[in-house]
Amino acid sequence: MPHADNSAATLFIDGEWRTAAGGHTREIRCPADGTLVATVAEASRTDAEQAVAAARRAFDDGAWPSSSAWDRGDLLLRVADILARDKAEFARAESLDTGKRLVESEFDMDDIAACFRYFGKLAGTDSGRVVDTGTPDAISRVQYEPVGVCGMITPWNFPLLQVAWKVAPAIAAGDTFVLKPSELTPSTAILLMQALTEAGLPAGVGNLVLGAGAEVGSVLAEHPDVDLVSFTGGLHTGRTISALAAPTVKKVALELGGKNPNVVFADADFDTAVDFALTAIFLHSGQVCSAGARLIVQDELHDQLVDEIVRRAERIRIGGPFDDDAETGPLISEGHLRKIEDYVAKSVTEGAVLRTGGGRPEGERYVDGHFYLPTVLDEVQQGSYAVTEESFGPVLTVERFTDEDDAVRIANDTHYGLAGAVFTGDPAKAQRVANRLRHGTVWINDFHPYLPQAEWGGFKQSGIGRELGRGGLGEYQEAKHVYQNL
Ligand code: NAD
Secondary structure, X not given: OOOOOOOOOOEEEOOEEEOOOOOOEEEEEOOOOOOEEEEEEOXXXXXXXXXXXXXXXXXXXXXXXXOOHHHHHXXXXXXXXXXXXXXXXXXXXXXXXXXXXXXXXXXXXXXHHHHHHHHHHHOOOOOEEEOOOOOOOEEEEEEEEEOOEEEEEOOOOOHHHHHHHHHHHHHHHOOEXXXXXOOOOOHHXXXXXXXXXXXXXXXXXXXXXOOOHHHHHXXXXXXXXXXXXXXXXXXXXXXXXXXXXXXXXXXXXEEOXXXXXXXXXXXXXXXXXHHHHHHHHHHXXXXXXXXXXXXXXXXXXXXXXXXXXXXXXXXXXXXXXXXXXXXXXOOOOHHHHXXXXXXXXXXXXXXXXXXXXXXXXXXXXXXXXXXXXXXXXXXXXXXXXXXXXXXXXXXXXXXXXXXXXXHHHHHXXXXXXXXXXXXXXXXXXHHHHHHHOOOOEEEEXXXXXXXXXXXXXXXHHHEXXXXXXXXXXXXXEEEEEEEEEO
């Protein structure tokens, strides 16, 4: 078995581990200190095309798509067991690639195992439905069938979680797939392919290509033999993928970015609101699609709340993935760090008030990593760059509102619609606001929890389609109507 840290035979095509056709490799370095984590294969278009051909053959052969959904469910349950058994290895690999704290990676691995368990149990429970024809002389049913070959393209912030949300329902549905994880964080995808093989996934059903998006990912988006492209990543890349997929009219599922409002009413429990406002934005240094990047606070609470958030943000300890005292970690790359610097500079030029942060931390432990201080930008103006663009970093913007209508209007004033939260001591108001928010997930007096059995996805330009839940399985299925004249 190859391992991410000692072999460049890290493409998995048609049941075999291979090096890239052109012999190219890529070094993976830990964002916290630049240490070399792995040297992996850097695929070319040829590799990606071979992977698509393998997935196509495995689907058209017919054995896999017509296999028992219960058996596929059992396979997923075995994967969950392997993930639980090898959790330490997976979590360590994830933390080395992302720089994320080990405790967060461990938490993610539990969620990933739960995702495989959920789809393992869901597979086979619902194959379709009988439809009333209105006459005794005919019978009719709608049956769910696999979509076919799926191209999967995923980001670096939750590398294996985003993969699991696609791979588990695809297997449950009986699809075959080619996975292209982020070129920055491939290690746990490699480990997952090993786990799938150990669990009994037939050759060709699951294929892995590693490499740059424009080179390798684009093949999955445009190839006529790919029936569905499922993408998680940034809005701009999502638009590119939609355009690449259009000529072949394949199904497209998009999980894109967010600029997520966190609405705090004056009657909210103060300590709860402060705690969640901090974790909402500073978890994983803000590199979370559903991060609570926009604090929208009722006028009369503004000063007290923001003062406390600033005070607490200044005490957040920053460090590497294995530093026991660290509360948050680095950004993924030097390029991403520079983007955050530009974002803050531009926001301040536009009139935002920098309350804390706004730079790199000082000290020996930070010199080789991509660290940025927890940052709070106060008094940002509606419609400004600071509140419309996703920073994807540890930057909290603060806006004020007067009453309930004003809060809803401001929270919905974004072209994104991924997630939002409302903090209030009034349960009826919480429900009213939750119902009016145009966002795919709404939390009340909480932030970030999600469930594998509940759909996840975006309104507006945060995406198309849903992951997780029954709807998440549906993305990987076609509905066929069979009508018989008796
Ligand atoms: P990205 O769009 O830069 O890259 C995502 C993936 O797309 C990578 O695998 C990349 O190689 C590939 N890619 C890039 N260009 C491509 C092209 N032309 N053709 C095909 N593939 C291409 O995003 P990122 O920086 O890796 O991730 C951060 C973004 O992901 C943020 O915007 C974040 O909000 C979003 N995200 C959304 C969710 C969600 O559930 N909605 C979850 C996680 C991350």
